[in-house]
Amino acid sequence: KAGVTQTPRYLIKTRGQQVTLSCSPISGHRSVSWYQQTPGQGLQFLFEYFSETQRNKGNFPGRFSGRQFSNSRSEMNVSTLELGDSALYLCASSLAEPYEQYFGPGTRLTVT
Amino acid sequence: EDKVVQSPLSLVVHEGDTVTLNCSYEVTNFRSLLWYKQEKKAPTFLFMLTSSGIEKKSGRLSSILDKKELFSILNITATQTGDSAIYLCALYNTNAGKSTFGDGTTLTVKP
Numbered sequence: 001k002a003g004v005t006q007t008p009r010y011l012i013k014t015r016g017q018q019v020t021l022s023c024s025p026i027s028g029h030r031s032v033s034w035y036q037q038t039p040g041q042g043l044q045f046l047f048e049y050f051s052e053t054q055r056n057k058g059n060f061p062g063r064f065s066g067r068q069f070s071n072s073r074s075e076m077n078v079s080t081l082e083l084g085d086s087a088l089y090l091c092a093s094s095l096a097e098p099y100e101q102y103f104g105p106g107t108r109l110t111v112t
Numbered sequence: 113e114d115k116v117v118q119s120p121l122s123l124v125v126h127e128g129d130t131v132t133l134n135c136s137y138e139v140t141n142f143r144s145l146l147w148y149k150q151e152k153k154a155p156t157f158l159f160m161l162t163s164s165g166i167e168k169k170s171g172r173l174s175s176i177l178d179k180k181e182l183f184s185i186l187n188i189t190a191t192q193t194g195d196s197a198i199y200l201c202a203l204y205n206t207n208a209g210k211s212t213f214g215d216g217t218t219l220t221v222k223p
Contacts, residue, residue: 004154033210043155043200043213056209090154099144099204099211103154 002027004093004104012110018079021107025072025093031055032074033098034066037088037106046089048098049074056098078109086111114139116203118214126222129191133217135201136183143206145184147175150198150216158186158199191221 005024013019025032034046045058049068066076072093078085088108092101115138125131137145144162148155159168161177161184168175172191177184188195198216205212 035213042215043202045210045212048210058210088153097143097204098209099146100157100160101146101211102157103148105153 004091004102006089006091006104006107008107009105010108010110012112013081014112015081015083017081018077019081019109021076021078021089021091021109023074023076023091023093023104025074025091026102029093029095029102030072031094031096031098032068032072033092033094033101034074034076035090035092036060037090038086043090046076050096081111083111085109114203114205114208114212116201116212116214118199118201118217120217121215122218122220124220124222125191127192129221130187130189131191131219133186133188133199133201133219134183135185135214137201137203138182139203139205139212141205141207142179143204145177146202146204146211147184147186148200148202150200151196155200188219191219193221193223195219196221 031050033048048056068074088106090106091104094101119134147158159175164179172189175186200216201214202211
């Protein structure tokens with residue numbers, strides 16, 4: 001079974017730009033969660049989607065948004081990028097409830 | 113707010129040593145506690161614990177949960193250099209529908 005895939009793997013953007021990250025979950029998994037990982041803050045929950053609906057949301061500003069498609073693939077968008085958005089963005093999928101999660105390799109975003 | 117505290121933050125041992133990593137937590141609606149291993153990139157799932165006192169085991173790794181004292185431990189016996197990684201503990205809150213991660217324990221195993 002193929003694992004969780006994320007594209008792109010690396011991204012460099014400048015402040016003020018926007019970015020879209022993509023995540024394809026394990027086949028059959030319907031829950032997709034997004035996390036931001038930074039050295040100072042650790043792994044922080046962004047949001048979780050299930051059946052094309054955002055089911056839960058973390059404490060991030062509205063510049064961070066996402067969506068899920070009917071095939072469970074998910075995208076995350078960050079608008080008006082700030083330097084502090086530089087991080088590893090991880091996507092994780094699970095069958096239904098987001099506890100036993102399987103992570104993708106992440107997208108390393110650098111904002112200059 | 114849910115809280116997960118891991119200790120120690122970092123640990124350096126030699127091959128063959130046994131290590132114990134700790135995870136204590138505060139949560140309003142406990143569903144499960146999870147352990148992950150993170151090497152260079154993504155965390156990989158190790159264990160999910162839902163009941164107190166039942167040890168989960170996988171090779172040289174084992175873990176147990178104490179829901180009364182609100183902690184879990186992850187044991188690694190006969191450590192190898194390949195065990196070097198960040199070990200993350202996470203708590204899943206049913207009502208919030210999300211996992212809260214600890215800061216992790218960075219384990220370094222020297223040959």
